[in-house]
Amino acid sequence: MSSSDNRNGVGRVILVLMAGSLLSLSGCSNYDPVPVEKCSEVVKHAQKVLGSMAPDGKTMMADCKAASDSERGCVMAATKKGALAQCM
Secondary structure (H helix, E strand, C coil), X not given: CCHHHHHHHHXXXXXXXXXXXXXXXXXXXXXXXXXXXXXXXXXXXXHHHHHHHCCCHHHHHHHHHHCCHHHHHHHHHCCCHHHHHCCC
């Protein structure tokens, strides 16, 4: 298994954790809404926070477009991986 395959696997695990957190935490906090038109900014910010653990940009863009305005706001407010994992 190459390091690229391993990184993609880790990214998928993070996405699953983020999706699970969405179900349990989405109603707990309100964030300034971020419209879908700003997904490129949201993805850039998430990639910066996740660093080498970030999934590919195409996957992140699809997730961003499927998220709510509040969830995108949560991502933009996150400064650590743990906080980001609670957003989606």
